Amino acid sequence: MIDLLDKFDPIAGERQAYLDAGGRDPVGVVMTKVLSPTRAVIAGRETILMGTYNYMGMTFDPDVIAAGEAALRDFGSGTTGSRSLNGTYTGHRACEDALKEFYGTKHAMVFSTGYQANLGVVSTLAGRGDYVILDADSHASIYDGCAMGNADIVRFRHNSVEDLAKRLGRLPPEAGKLVILEGVYSMLGDIAPLKEMVAVAKAAGAMVLVDEAHAMGFFGEHGRGVTEAAGVEADVDFIIGTFSKSVGTVGGFCVSNHPKFEVLRLVCRPYVFTASLPPAVVASAATSIRKLMHGGDKRARLWEATRAMHAGLIARGFTLGTRTAESAILAVIMPDQATTLAMWQALLERGVYVNFARPPATPTGVYLLRCSLCAEHTADEIATILQAFDDAATAVGVDLRAAA
Amino acid sequence: MTPPTTRDTIFARILGLIAPLNKKGVALTETTSFSGDLEMDSLTVMDLVANIEDEWDIVLPLNMLPELETVGQVADAVARLAK
Numbered sequence: 001m002i003d004l005l006d007k008f009d010p011i012a013g014e015r016q017a018y019l020d021a022g023g024r025d026p027v028g029v030v031m032t033k034v035l036s037p038t039r040a041v042i043a044g045r046e047t048i049l050m051g052t053y054n055y056m057g058m059t060f061d062p063d064v065i066a067a068g069e070a071a072l073r074d075f076g077s078g079t080t081g082s083r084s085l086n087g088t089y090t091g092h093r094a095c096e097d098a099l100k101e102f103y104g105t106k107h108a109m110v111f112s113t114g115y116q117a118n119l120g121v122v123s124t125l126a127g128r129g130d131y132v133i134l135d136a137d138s139h140a141s142i143y144d145g146c147a148m149g150n151a152d153i154v155r156f157r158h159n160s161v162e163d164l165a166k167r168l169g170r171l172p173p174e175a176g177k178l179v180i181l182e183g184v185y186s187m188l189g190d191i192a193p194l195k196e197m198v199a200v201a202k203a204a205g206a207m208v209l210v211d212e213a214h215a216m217g218f219f220g221e222h223g224r225g226v227t228e229a230a231g232v233e234a235d236v237d238f239i240i241g242t243f244s245k246s247v248g249t250v251g252g253f254c255v256s257n258h259p260k261f262e263v264l265r266l267v268c269r270p271y272v273f274t275a276s277l278p279p280a281v282v283a284s285a286a287t288s289i290r291k292l293m294h295g296g297d298k299r300a301r302l303w304e305a306t307r308a309m310h311a312g313l314i315a316r317g318f319t320l321g322t323r324t325a326e327s328a329i330l331a332v333i334m335p336d337q338a339t340t341l342a343m344w345q346a347l348l349e350r351g352v353y354v355n356f357a358r359p360p361a362t363p364t365g366v367y368l369l370r371c372s373l374c375a376e377h378t379a380d381e382i383a384t385i386l387q388a389f390d391d392a393a394t395a396v397g398v399d400l401r402a403a404a
Numbered sequence: 405m406t407p408p409t410t411r412d413t414i415f416a417r418i419l420g421l422i423a424p425l426n427k428k429g430v431a432l433t434e435t436t437s438f439s440g441d442l443e444m445d446s447l448t449v450m451d452l453v454a455n456i457e458d459e460w461d462i463v464l465p466l467n468m469l470p471e472l473e474t475v476g477q478v479a480d481a482v483a484r485l486a487k
Contacts, residue, residue, distance in 0.1 A: 131465075136450065152465035155450055170463045360447050 024345045026356035036060055037248075037376045042353060048381050050371045051355035055328050056217045056298050057376035058248030058288045068249075071283030078278045083110075084265065087276030095282040098289040099255055103224055103239060107261040109254050110282065112274050114213055114242030115141040117252030119148060120270035121209065121240060122180065126151035130176035133167060133201075135159065135192070137185050137363045139211065151178070158185070158363060161196040168204035177206035183215035183226030187362045187370070188321030189329030191215075194230040202235050209238040214327060217246030217292045218299040218375075243285045246292060251277050251285055298375035302328055305377040312386040316393075317400030321368070331357075332369040332389075339398060340367040346392035352385050409460065409486045415479040421455050422475065434476030460486040 019025060033041040037057035038049050058064055071091055081087035092110055099108035111117040122145025126132045130151040134142055137158040146153045154171070157163040164179070171177060179201035181192050194210065201208045212225035220228025223246075227236050237258060243251035254264070265271060277285075303325075310325035313332060321331030334340040337358060344356045347369070355370040362368055371385075393400055419432050425448055426432065430441050438444045444452070450466065456478065457464050462485040472478050 136454075146466070151467075152463070153467050154463060155454065155466055157454065167457075167463070170457075170461065360445055363447075365447075 018341065023341055024348065026341065026344055029348075029353065034059075038374050038381060040353070042348065045351055047348070047351045047353050048377075048385060049353050049374070050377075050385055051353055052374070053214070053245040053372050054248060054374050055214075055302055055372065056246040056248065056292060056295060057374045058246065058291070061248070061288065061291065063291060064248065064284045064288045067287035068280040068284035072278075072280040075279035077280075079276045081275060082272055083276045084272045089276075089279055089282075091279050091282040091286065092276060095251075095286040095289070096253075098286040099253055102222070102289050102293055103255045104222075104233075105239075105255040106257045106259075107255065109261070109264060109268075109271065110277065111252040111254070111271055112277055113250060114240070114244060114252035115144075116270040116274065117240050117242070117254055118142050118211065119145045120268040121238060121254050121264070122146060122178070123149035123270075124264060124268040125207070125209070125238070126176065126178045130178065131171050132178050132180060133164065133171075133206065134180040135182065135185075137187065138180060138182065139186065139213070140361070142180055142182075142211065159190065159192055161193055161200055164197055165200045165204075168200065168206065171204070173205065177201075177204065178209060179204075179206045180209045180211070182211040182213070183219065184213075184327040184329065186214050186329060187357060187368065188331045189214075189325075189327045189370075190322050191226050191326045194226055194232050198230075198232045198235045207237040208235065209240060210236050211240045213240070213242045213245055214329060216241050217295060218302050218328065223292055223295060223299060243281070243288075247285050247288045249281050249284045249288065251281060295375075302373060302375040305375070305379075305382055306330065306373040308379065308382050309371065309373060309377075309385070312382065313389065316386065316390055318389065318393075328373045330371045330373070332371065334367045334369060334398075337367055339396065340369060342396040343369055343392055343398060346395050347388055350388040350391060352388040409483065411479060411483045414460075414482050414486065415476070417459060418456065418475060418479055418482065421452060421459065425452060432475060434474065434479075436475045437473050438475075439473070456482060462486050 029042055031040040031042055037054045037059050040047055040049055075089055079087040095110050096108040111120060118141035122142060126149055128150040131154055132146050132151045133154045135158055136155050154167050156167045181197055184191050198208055210227050215225035217223045219226045227233050238254055238256045241253050243249045306325045306328050310330055313320060319333045347354055357368040357370050359365045438449055453464050460482055472481055
């Protein structure tokens with residue numbers, strides 16, 4: 001018998017060698033208590049969370065929790081069924097209504113995760129003979145949606161308007177085309193030049209899908225994302241989003257004004273062939289989405305905390321993924337895997353949790369300590385985190401002048 | 405200017421595009437494989453594909469990649485598309 005797991009021996013071996021050398025497992029963090037959107041207990045130590053995508057700090061909002069508790073009590077712990085069969089409750093419809101109101105669209109479709117929203121919409125929209133044109137740095141869920149579908153997949157250089165135009169120009173004019181962009185790219189925290197890219201896509205006769213997972217809640221006047229901030233909502237055909245970041249629960253969605261949109265509920269397999277979200281989750285999500293419509297104060301606090309953190313890290317000599325704070329993700333670029341892991345562990349030992357990120361999740365082979373800010377991060381917490389970065393760099397021996 | 409598109413010149417030019425990525429100096433032949441011999445990860449392969457597309461002004465969709473394991477197979481695909 002061929003052991004089908006043998007092919008992963010190199011990966012398992014690399015991890016074991018790191019653990020044997022006394023390293024702490026970056027994918028083995030367990031939170032034994034969660035105290036607030038910005039605090040948890042990890043390995044017995046109260047830790048500031050700086051890598052959770054909990055941008056708007058909605059996870060402990062009293063109204064969000066109350067809505068979830070009431071739905072859990074009144075509708076039970078789960079739907080045990082597909083949206084297409086017994087799994088659509090009044091709460092699922094209410095959640096879709098909240099999304100329609102939030103985005104000002106005619107249609108909204110809720111999936112069980114953001115990953116499934118991309119998997120389903122991308123694989124269903126673009127069929128055999130159609131083209132998907134995607135950014136090189138697209139999220140894994142977009143690539144997986146491409147792999148699941150039957151379209152031809154064309155990749156353009158990250159955020160390059162010129163490269164997108166060139167590759168669109170090579171495609172047959174009569175073929176169906178779907179250009180996929182993200183408002184915020186989650187590895188480096190950079191934003192897409194949506195105004196220019198959407199114009200190029202439309203000029204080539206393509207439909208446009210924008211994934212706003214990391215932008216919902218704090219870009220644009222109504223918090224609708226980079227699409228709104230760039231003033232291109234009218235030209236974007238589909239927006240994909242998630243409840244597991246600013247909304248603070250779990251789930252995914254697609255909103256659109258396309259008149260034929262509702263047919264997707266019949267033909268989109270990741271929507272049909274899975275159980276719907278539990279009642280408590282959609283109730284919490286709907287309440288959170290409605291509160292985010294009026295989250296102006298939180299937006300301001302999130303941007304303030306992000307800019308302070310960005311400026312503080314630059315001042316200390318760290319190299320970041322973006323020259324200014326373009327989004328609420330700040331990627332600290334590290335020289336190599338060993339230094340990144342040592343820094344990550346040193347930060348955790350000083351009570352700060354950030355994300356360790358490595359290729360191939362990261363673009364162009366970079367190693368990152370990725371921070372994501374929360375509207376609830378206080379100035380004191382930012383100061384504590386910056387001090388921890390300083391101390392950890394000294395302890396690990398990171399040469400910040402060389403990096404800067 | 406689009407380079408000439410005979411199978412031989414295509415093969416030679418592809419070797420030129422691979423050279424900077426061939427860190428271990430593996431001998432390049434028709435049957436050299438990208439993942440096995442050259443140990444290229446998926447991102448490197450996709451970047452190489454972008455360069456090949458630009459060299460001949462063609463579309464080499466990513467979904468074709470599983471069938472293109474060797475340098476020779478890529479040269480065949482380019483020869484087919486660059487007309």
